[in-house]
Amino acid sequence: xxxxxKPTLGGTRIKTRKRNIAAPLDPAAFADAVVQIYLDxxxxxxxxxxxxxSSDLNFSRYGDTFIEVVxxxxxxxPGTTKPDEGERHPYSIIDCDAKREAILPSVIYIQxxxxxxxxxxxxxxxxxxxxxxxxxxxxxxxxxxxxIFTALAFSQKLSGLPPETVxxxxxxxxxxxxGLVLLFITDFFKEYLIDNxxxxxxxxxKRGKVEENLLNFFPSAKRSPEVFSEHFTKEGLVALxxxxxxxxFEVKLKEMKxxxxxxxxxxxxxxxxxxxxKQRVKDAKLPDIEVVRILWDVIMDAVQWSGKNQQxxxxxxxxxxxxxxxxxxxxxxxxxxELELMYKVQMQCYEDAKLMKLFPExxxxxxxxxVLAEDTILHWFRKGTNQxxxxxxxxxxxxxxxxxxxxxxxx
Numbered sequence: 001x002x003x004x005x006k007p008t009l010g011g012t013r014i015k016t017r018k019r020n021i022a023a024p025l026d027p028a029a030f031a032d033a034v035v036q037i038y039l040d041x042x043x044x045x046x047x048x049x050x051x052x053x054s055s056d057l058n059f060s061r062y063g064d065t066f067i068e069v070v071x072x073x074x075x076x077x078p079g080t081t082k083p084d085e086g087e088r089h090p091y092s093i094i095d096c097d098a099k100r101e102a103i104l105p106s107v108i109y110i111q112x113x114x115x116x117x118x119x120x121x122x123x124x125x126x127x128x129x130x131x132x133x134x135x136x137x138x139x140x141x142x143x144x145x146x147x148i149f150t151a152l153a154f155s156q157k158l159s160g161l162p163p164e165t166v167x168x169x170x171x172x173x174x175x176x177x178x179g180l181v182l183l184f185i186t187d188f189f190k191e192y193l194i195d196n197x198x199x200x201x202x203x204x205x206k207r208g209k210v211e212e213n214l215l216n217f218f219p220s221a222k223r224s225p226e227v228f229s230e231h232f233t234k235e236g237l238v239a240l241x242x243x244x245x246x247x248x249f250e251v252k253l254k255e256m257k258x259x260x261x262x263x264x265x266x267x268x269x270x271x272x273x274x275x276x277x278k279q280r281v282k283d284a285k286l287p288d289i290e291v292v293r294i295l296w297d298v299i300m301d302a303v304q305w306s307g308k309n310q311q312x313x314x315x316x317x318x319x320x321x322x323x324x325x326x327x328x329x330x331x332x333x334x335x336x337x338e339l340e341l342m343y344k345v346q347m348q349c350y351e352d353a354k355l356m357k358l359f360p361e362x363x364x365x366x367x368x369x370x371v372l373a374e375d376t377i378l379h380w381f382r383k384g385t386n387q388x389x390x391x392x393x394x395x396x397x398x399x400x401x402x403x404x405x406x407x408x409x410x411x
Contacts, residue, residue, distance in 0.1 A: 043089065147187035189240060
């Protein structure tokens with residue numbers, strides 16, 4: 001060593017000047033350095049972001065640690081959310097008020113950091129998943145802050161937080177059973193819907209693969225449509241309740257349609273089919289008008305179309321109508337339901353080219369089988385409101401209507 005050279009200590013020294021911070025050798029030292037940046041700038045996130053941008057800290061190696069410092073004010077103990085040894089700062093998301101105006105600056109701050117260091121996106125995802133899987137370790141007020149942060153992150157389209165990262169970790173049985181997931185998700189829904197529509201919410205729920213059954217957020221003992229409705233109505237989320245009711249209704253319709261399709265395909269006895277419909281209508285509380293629509297769809301879907309011969313198609317359709325007329329007759333119990341059936345026939349004949357010319361024959365067959373009353377047919381002919389193909393169908397039905405009117409005059 002030259003006599004003019006000064007001896008130095010081995011290792012890396014952390015300099016405290018804001019714009020010349022060397023990379024520490026371990027996560028604890030890294031966390032302390034980031035905490036010091038917060039303290040030096042008194043928690044001013046804009047100044048903190050600028051200092052971090054100009055630092056030489058090894059973010060690629062200690063990305064998870066950095067995100068922990070942002071959320072909790074310091075490094076956390078492995079496998080927990082409890083603070084580890086080392087310095088801490090009081091400007092974290094967990095330490096601020098559980099209000100959007102207090103948390104939104106942190107969302108914007110993280111977005112700025114991610115734009116400059118996009119590799120931290122994965123670290124944000126890692127830490128969020130870990131925190132959400134450990135909700136039992138947070139106080140109720142802290143859980144609310146996480147929920148508000150998550151909602152604002154989605155509203156601000158924060159990179160690195162895909163919906164599946166949020167929703168899938170929440171579905172741990174122990175978290176759901178303790179009601180912690182319902183607590184989190186309720187605060188999340190309420191916050192997100194302040195700035196976004198229900199359609200936006202449903203979109204991220206779909207991307208998170210949880211939209212099909214929102215009841216999974218409830219403890220198993222409370223997993224019922226009634227409890228869902230009561231809970232979210234009380235929380236002021238009536239639109240969400242209405243949406244869920246609609247989804248449940250659609251599932252029940254689909255199940256009924258599937259069961260009927262199987263029975264018709266297997267040519268089950270008429271009385272058994274009728275009993276099946278009655279039982280499902282009772283259990284699911286399905287409206288009569290929806291039952292009529294499903295019955296017609298199922299009956300016509302079961303027709304074996306030849307695809308080529310028009311007369312064969314006509315014969316097949318009319319044979320199906322005659323075979324299942326009793327089923328239709330059982331549930332078309334008044335003029336309103338009969339009229340709805342006529343509209344279903346009209347729409348199917350309008351949308352399906354091979355049935356276009358069959359409209360009058362189908363109506364005539366339904367009349368002959370006592371499914372459609374004369375008054376219903378005349379009302380549709382004179383005052384029908386569905387305009388799709390109406391002019392064509394009215395003209396096609398004209399001779400039959402004239403016959404009905406003549407018979408009425410004779411009587």
